[in-house]
Amino acid sequence: MACSPFPNNTYICLCTHDSFPPSxxxxxxxxxxTVGPGVDGRIPVMPPRNxxxxxxKKEAAEITIxxxxxxxxxxxxxxxxxxxxxxxxIVAYCRRRSRRNAAQxxxxxxxxxxxxxxxxxxxxQYSTCSAAGVPVLRxxxxxxxxxxxxxxxxxxxxxxx
Numbered sequence: 001m002a003c004s005p006f007p008n009n010t011y012i013c014l015c016t017h018d019s020f021p022p023s024x025x026x027x028x029x030x031x032x033x034t035v036g037p038g039v040d041g042r043i044p045v046m047p048p049r050n051x052x053x054x055x056x057k058k059e060a061a062e063i064t065i066x067x068x069x070x071x072x073x074x075x076x077x078x079x080x081x082x083x084x085x086x087x088x089x090i091v092a093y094c095r096r097r098s099r100r101n102a103a104q105x106x107x108x109x110x111x112x113x114x115x116x117x118x119x120x121x122x123x124x125q126y127s128t129c130s131a132a133g134v135p136v137l138r139x140x141x142x143x144x145x146x147x148x149x150x151x152x153x154x155x156x157x158x159x160x161x
Contacts, residue, residue, distance in 0.1 A: 002014060002016050015028035015029070016028075017030075137161055141161050142159050142160070142161050143159055143160050143161070144157040144158075144159040145157070145158050145159050145160065146158045
């Protein structure tokens with residue numbers, strides 16, 4: 001009798017002379033050859049019947065393939081779930097940030113509240129002038145000599161006071 005191991009820690013035992021499993025008490029059938037007329041004393045060898053052995057090997061191979069698939073699928077699914085959660089959190093963060101920026105840039109209804117100083121930016125092209133450094137001229141003291149051009153606030157003249 002010979003026993004073959006399988007990867008799932010099981011064994012199958014077969015009789016060596018006919019490839020059948022042993023009987024319930026663990027013995028193999030014996031073929032007794034008697035020498036007689038027409039028999040030369042040689043034991044005929046039967047071709048091995050590996051059908052049950054082959055099917056069990058195939059089952060063991062399928063089990064091995066299933067373990068291999070499981071060993072591949074579990075980490076793949078785990079990485080996929082983590083990637084999905086990470087991507088979803090990035091998208092949610094970006095949307096929340098864009099909504100917050102859009103809410104801050106929205107126009108203010110002045111009928112409900114006054115314009116707060118932090119909500120407007122002064123024009124950077126204008127500097128603050130002190131009243132003492134700028135003389136106040138009356139229109140009667142000015143004489144316009146020549147029109148120079150036109151700017152954002154109207155016509156520009158060259159003149160004297």
